[in-house]
Amino acid sequence: MHCAYAIIGGSSTCSIRFPADLHDAAVKVLEENRIFNTPFGESPPFTLFELDREPVITCRMHGWRSGVPRGRASQQIFWVMKEAGVHTILAEGGVGSLREDLNPGDLVIPHDYIDLSLRKDVSLSDDYLLIMRDPLCPPLRAALIAGAEQVVPGRKVLGEAVYAVTEGRHFESRSEIRLFSQWQITVVGQSLAPEVYLAREIGACYAGVYLVVNYAEGTAGDWSHDVLHNLFYSEAQTMGQILICALRNRIHSPGDCSCASLRKPSLIKKHLS
Numbered sequence: 551m552h553c554a555y556a557i558i559g560g561s562s563t564c565s566i567r568f569p570a571d572l573h574d575a576a577v578k579v580l581e582e583n584r585i586f587n588t589p590f591g592e593s594p595p596f597t598l599f600e601l602d603r604e605p606v607i608t609c610r611m612h613g614w615r616s617g618v619p620r621g622r623a624s625q626q627i628f629w630v631m632k633e634a635g636v637h638t639i640l641a642e643g644g645v646g647s648l649r650e651d652l653n654p655g656d657l658v659i660p661h662d663y664i665d666l667s668l669r670k671d672v673s674l675s676d677d678y679l680l681i682m683r684d685p686l687c688p689p690l691r692a693a694l695i696a697g698a699e700q701v702v703p704g705r706k707v708l709g710e711a712v713y714a715v716t717e718g719r720h721f722e723s724r725s726e727i728r729l730f731s732q733w734q735i736t737v738v739g740q741s742l743a744p745e746v747y748l749a750r751e752i753g754a755c756y757a758g759v760y761l762v763v764n765y766a767e768g769t770a771g772d773w774s775h776d777v778l779h780n781l782f783y784s785e786a787q788t789m790g791q792i793l794i795c796a797l798r799n800r801i802h803s804p805g806d807c808s809c810a811s812l813r814k815p816s817l818i819k820k821h822l823s
C-alpha cells in the first residue's frame with residue numbers, strides 16, 4: 551500500500567464515520583477497519599479512501615481502544631504512515647481558548663506549540679535529530695486556513711496561535727491557565743504532541759485545525775459543559791469537510807516548505823556506533 555496523504559481524526563470528528571458520512575462526491579471509501587501489525591502492537595482501525603483519485607489513509611486518535619496509552623497509539627499510527635510513504639498529515643481536535651475574544655465555535659490553526667505533556671520520549675527510532683523550527687508546515691496551514699474559509703465563510707479563523715499540550719485527561723486549573731497566559735499561549739489541548747515529533751521523524755508535513763470548545767479555566771467565567779457537548783456533535787460534519795477541502799487544496803497546490811529537511815541523522819548514534 552502506497553499512500554502519500556493521511557488524516558488523524560481527533561475529538562471534533564469523533565461522532566461521525568469519517569469520511570463516509572460526509573457524502574462528498576470526490577471521496578471514495580475503499581476499505582474501513584483495516585488493522586496493521588506494527589512493532590508497537592496492533593494499530594487502530596484505519597480507513598482507506600480516495601480523494602480526487604489520490605489515496606488517503608485516516609484513523610482516529612481518540613476513543614478507539616481503552617488500555618492503550620496515547621504514546622503507544624501514536625507510535626502504531628506513525629509506523630503505519632511511515633511504511634505507507636505518507637508525506638502529508640492533517641489533524642484536528644478540540645481546544646480551550648485562553649483569549650476572551652476567541653470563542654467556542656471559532657477555529658484555530660496553530661503555528662507553534664509548547665509541550666507540557668510527559669510523553670517527550672515517544673519516537674519510532676533514535677535515528678534522527680529533529681529540528682522543531684516551523685513545526686506546523688506553513689503551506690499546509692495555509693491550505694487549512696483556505697479550507698476553513700471555503701467551508702464556513704465568515705467563521706472566525708485564527709491562523710496563528712501557540713498551542714499548549716497538556717498531559718490530561720483532566721483539564722487545567724485556573725492557576726495553570728494564568729501561568730500559560732503569561733507565556734503567550736493561545737489555546738490549550740491534549741493532542742499535537744507527540745504527533746508533531748513523529749511527523750517530523752518520518753519526514754512528513756504536519757498541521758492541524760482545532761475547534762474551540764470552551765474557555766480555558768478562569769478566562770471568561772465558568773464555561774458551559776452543554777456548549778462543549780453540543781459542539782462535539784454539531785461541528786463534526788463541518789470539521790470533516792474542512793479537512794477534505796484543505797487536503798484537496800494541498801493535493802492540487804502543494805507549496806514549498808522545509809519540513810523534510812528539518813530531520814538530520816543523529817550525531818549521537820553515529821558517535822556511539
Ligand SMILES: [Zn+2]
Nearest residue numbers: 687755807809
Ligand atoms: Zn511542510
